[in-house]
Amino acid sequence: MQRIGVFVCWCGSNIAGTVDVHAVAEALKNEPGVVFSTDYQYMCSQAGQDIIKNAVKEHNLTGIVVCSCSPRMHEATFRKTAAAAGLNPYMVEIANIREQCSWVHKNMQTGTEKAIILGKAAVAKVNLNTPLTPGESPVTKRALVIGGGIAGIQTALDIADAGFPVDIVEAKPTIGGKMAQLDKTFPTLDCAACILTPKMVDVAQNENIRIFSYSEVQEIKGFVGNFDVTIKKKARFVKEEICTGCGACVEKCPMKKIPNEFNLGMDNRRAIYIPFAQAVPKVATIDPNACNMLKNGKCGVCSKVCTAGAIDYTQKDEIISEKYGAVVVATGFNPISMDKFDEFAYNQSKDVITSLEFERLTNAAGPTAGKLLRPSDLEHPHTIVFVQCVGSRCAACAEKGKEYCSKICCMYTAKHAMLVRDKYPDTEVYVFYIDVRTPGKNFDEFYRRAVEEYGVKYIKGMVGKVTPEGNKLKVQASDLIANKQLHIDADLVVLAAAIEPDKSARSLATMLTASMDTNDFFTEAHPKLRPVESPTAGVFLSGACQGPKDIPETVSQASAAASKVIGLLCKDKLTGNPCIASANELMCNGCSTCANVCPYGAITYEDKEFMMPDRTKALRRVAQVNPAVCQGCGACTVACMSGAMDLRGFMGSQIIAEVDAICK
Amino acid sequence: MQKITRDTLVSKAVSLLENGTVDAVLGWGKGEFAYDVTPTVFETADEIRENFVWNDFCGANFSKYLVSKTRKLEGKILVFLKPCDTYSFNQLLTEHRFDREKVYVVGVPCEGMADISKVKAITGDGISAIDFTDNGLVITTLYDDEPKTVAYEDILAERCVNCKSKKHVAYDELLGETGEVLESARFDEVAKIEALTPDERFAFWQGELSRCIRCNACRDVCPACTCEKCVFDNPNSGAENKAPANSFEEQMFHIIRAFHVAGRCTDCGECSRVCPQNIPLHLLNRKFIRDIDNFYGEYQAGAEVGTRAPLVDYNLDDLEASDVFERRDSE
Numbered sequence: 005m006q007r008i009g010v011f012v013c014w015c016g017s018n019i020a021g022t023v024d025v026h027a028v029a030e031a032l033k034n035e036p037g038v039v040f041s042t043d044y045q046y047m048c049s050q051a052g053q054d055i056i057k058n059a060v061k062e063h064n065l066t067g068i069v070v071c072s073c074s075p076r077m078h079e080a081t082f083r084k085t086a087a088a089a090g091l092n093p094y095m096v097e098i099a100n101i102r103e104q105c106s107w108v109h110k111n112m113q114t115g116t117e118k119a120i121i122l123g124k125a126a127v128a129k130v131n132l133n134t135p136l137t138p139g140e141s142p143v144t145k146r147a148l149v150i151g152g153g154i155a156g157i158q159t160a161l162d163i164a165d166a167g168f169p170v171d172i173v174e175a176k177p178t179i180g181g182k183m184a185q186l187d188k189t190f191p192t193l194d195c196a197a198c199i200l201t202p203k204m205v206d207v208a209q210n211e212n213i214r215i216f217s218y219s220e221v222q223e224i225k226g227f228v229g230n231f232d233v234t235i236k237k238k239a240r241f242v243k244e245e246i247c248t249g250c251g252a253c254v255e256k257c258p259m260k261k262i263p264n265e266f267n268l269g270m271d272n273r274r275a276i277y278i279p280f281a282q283a284v285p286k287v288a289t290i291d292p293n294a295c296n297m298l299k300n301g302k303c304g305v306c307s308k309v310c311t312a313g314a315i316d317y318t319q320k321d322e323i324i325s326e327k328y329g330a331v332v333v334a335t336g337f338n339p340i341s342m343d344k345f346d347e348f349a350y351n352q353s354k355d356v357i358t359s360l361e362f363e364r365l366t367n368a369a370g371p372t373a374g375k376l377l378r379p380s381d382l383e384h385p386h387t388i389v390f391v392q393c394v395g396s397r398c399a400a401c402a403e404k405g406k407e408y409c410s411k412i413c414c415m416y417t418a419k420h421a422m423l424v425r426d427k428y429p430d431t432e433v434y435v436f437y438i439d440v441r442t443p444g445k446n447f448d449e450f451y452r453r454a455v456e457e458y459g460v461k462y463i464k465g466m467v468g469k470v471t472p473e474g475n476k477l478k479v480q481a482s483d484l485i486a487n488k489q490l491h492i493d494a495d496l497v498v499l500a501a502a503i504e505p506d507k508s509a510r511s512l513a514t515m516l517t518a519s520m521d522t523n524d525f526f527t528e529a530h531p532k533l534r535p536v537e538s539p540t541a542g543v544f545l546s547g548a549c550q551g552p553k554d555i556p557e558t559v560s561q562a563s564a565a566a567s568k569v570i571g572l573l574c575k576d577k578l579t580g581n582p583c584i585a586s587a588n589e590l591m592c593n594g595c596s597t598c599a600n601v602c603p604y605g606a607i608t609y610e611d612k613e614f615m616m617p618d619r620t621k622a623l624r625r626v627a628q629v630n631p632a633v634c635q636g637c638g639a640c641t642v643a644c645m646s647g648a649m650d651l652r653g654f655m656g657s658q659i660i661a662e663v664d665a666i667c668k
Numbered sequence: 669m670q671k672i673t674r675d676t677l678v679s680k681a682v683s684l685l686e687n688g689t690v691d692a693v694l695g696w697g698k699g700e701f702a703y704d705v706t707p708t709v710f711e712t713a714d715e716i717r718e719n720f721v722w723n724d725f726c727g728a729n730f731s732k733y734l735v736s737k738t739r740k741l742e743g744k745i746l747v748f749l750k751p752c753d754t755y756s757f758n759q760l761l762t763e764h765r766f767d768r769e770k771v772y773v774v775g776v777p778c779e780g781m782a783d784i785s786k787v788k789a790i791t792g793d794g795i796s797a798i799d800f801t802d803n804g805l806v807i808t809t810l811y812d813d814e815p816k817t818v819a820y821e822d823i824l825a826e827r828c829v830n831c832k833s834k835k836h837v838a839y840d841e842l843l844g845e846t847g848e849v850l851e852s853a854r855f856d857e858v859a860k861i862e863a864l865t866p867d868e869r870f871a872f873w874q875g876e877l878s879r880c881i882r883c884n885a886c887r888d889v890c891p892a893c894t895c896e897k898c899v900f901d902n903p904n905s906g907a908e909n910k911a912p913a914n915s916f917e918e919q920m921f922h923i924i925r926a927f928h929v930a931g932r933c934t935d936c937g938e939c940s941r942v943c944p945q946n947i948p949l950h951l952l953n954r955k956f957i958r959d960i961d962n963f964y965g966e967y968q969a970g971a972e973v974g975t976r977a978p979l980v981d982y983n984l985d986d987l988e989a990s991d992v993f994e995r996r997d998s999e
Contacts, residue, residue, distance in 0.1 A: 591897045595763035597980050609764075622739040624896070625764050643980050645928060646895035 013047035092135030128665035151334035153181020155547025162566030164212035178283035228542025249286030253306035385495030395502035583653035594625030598640035691743035755970030775839035780828030827937030
């Protein structure tokens, strides 16, 4: 039998105003197991906690019920109090008589009645409480960052600076991501490469960072502190450690007509290539789909010209297995496909381009060496139409685009328009927009400069149709403020395509059992208070994989994710939550229903030998809960059809006892 | 009348036993009465030749027996499964209740099974002999001088009149040919009960369930009821094997069971077959199946191995409870 102490808090007048606290303390004295009951003005104060501690000693209490505010508020406080008095902290139950009682009742009598009932339920539960001890698990002091864009780079650098080893897995042959493709960055107009490439070099030179470029994560198992990850390093047919990146092979490669991904197919690269001059690692890669030597054994020029002897046509994919304590997802974004937006004639005319393609057109390292020339005839465009929200905020056309705002387009379009007017003042620039959204430090000033100083023509309205005619693009649009139809003969149309999470994110989320929203953006543990953590312990979010973000925001989130990772890796051991599920093996049927509903992948099965009722031995498949992975959500306990799963601290019997006490 | 003959089944069983493919045979054996066919494990060819039965009273679904039989047996067991039985077989495999490797499934085509209560309603009690002829069952009773002939269509079990499928969804070997999934009228009766007012419906079920003698036969035969420990055997539950002394059986027992097997019930109809009180228990299960079909899209438990039943799966198109409530109101 438990010896239970009941402590009723007044919370000043918060509770005592509508609940007769003395009557509650008095009524609960008669409940089974209760040996002591009192009330006090502020139970959470030092003096209040001392009352509890003294009562534990004086009355040899084995369980505590505190009738006070929500357990979210002070459960931890009173658990610590209990522990200080030598009790197991999980022998404390909170009856919430504030939020769920005094604050919603106006009448003292009904409020008191309800408070007593809530107290009785808590007493009934404590009678069945058992001391719980959290489990411990070790922490592998190494982090994995998936994605080598600016988000991944910043996270990796910060973790490495704190002294922990970090591996970056990047699918492309070089790190750098989307930012490496950009020309200038808003709102300061500094060149993206100038600020990004030093960071890329830092990554390469940091002793704590390993880069697995041209690689993919194949499998992730395990749990917070103990992830087992398999990485496939794809064969690049060049020995990474020998290649000096001199580029002689690229120059001599006879396969010259391969669309260059880095310039979004607007020019060509060779079959052996280095994506761009500042690539990290600066190592050549052979495209196996384009290389003659790999396809039919005829050529071998690169191997002949390579003085370092780095070419290896027999190289195979390499499988790397590594343990990690934390995983950071930084898989980034891509512009959506324009295939469904026939009205803008993207697929009919070379002169209808996306904003990212525009970045390459204005970039000094791009296909036109930075001169703004139209892709079709390499003439200078005199009239440019920018279309905003192409596929963004598309509630009515959700099957074509995205319902959300892509967030970065207003600012980069203002940047593009301003740069064009700055370099080529003879150019007419129109921007069609739904709204211009410019929250952010110095953002609105930037946009106003585009309008006021640079004379960019902002028109509220949407472009309805773009029709290629001769060497012009006939743009039909509506001006909603002037309430008239516009017809513009443009030379170049730039579409601010919506952005979407990288396609690799979905399968990665499945591997990590991390949750995603309907748009395949990773969800945060809490949208406001835990924005860089996934609900899955040990998985952190960095950059646009969590939602559309510009560079400053990405970098601050990347550093925030890094600090969370560092906080985790600093620990030698992780203390778990003892309120987790466990299977009663004698009742378990091994049917897998619990494993199917477990959102964390915490349940596995084992064949165990059991003595059967007829004294024969039989192998039975029974569920095993991994205490380090289980988050105690309880989904398995309700899915289990034989009642074998139960949640410690919230056992079925405890819940029923509470209900019984309330209904008595 | 069954098209496939007893001899075909016996020679298949004997040859598989003798060539060592299997170590035992789970089949229908002679019972006390002609209609009282008993599930039997045969371990010798002689036993099979002597006691194996195949006729219109072989309704028993053997899938559930495999849970305990495969545990006890070293080697393989042959099991004869009719089309509807194979759904239960798959459902049990989905729930990992036995090792597929230890079972050799011989699919048997089925022309529908007889319901002994329908027979007795025509002939009366005291059946001493049954002959299976092309014209029907020829039944001799203790009380009549002349045997009576009963047409097959008059005594077909309800579950067979409304047969949902003649397709074998699991087998290692087939005797004869497998059929197709059928368009059955099995939900018509459910629709009728749904159309009653709540009071009428309550009266209907009270009339049926109050006859329950709590023999637990429905629980014992149900292929979805294979829990290692059953709450109805637990003395602490207050609802263990007990005589029906209060309204528990009438108001709770069968409803609890129907909830327990919801989403996993393949509608094999064994519960109603074995009920000595002729309670139409399968209607409760069919109501769940119909609701699941309506609310979450058509789902047949056991049609495939490894499917996630709608009740333990989630997708974004799932109905919210409030939608279900509204839909109920609008009906």
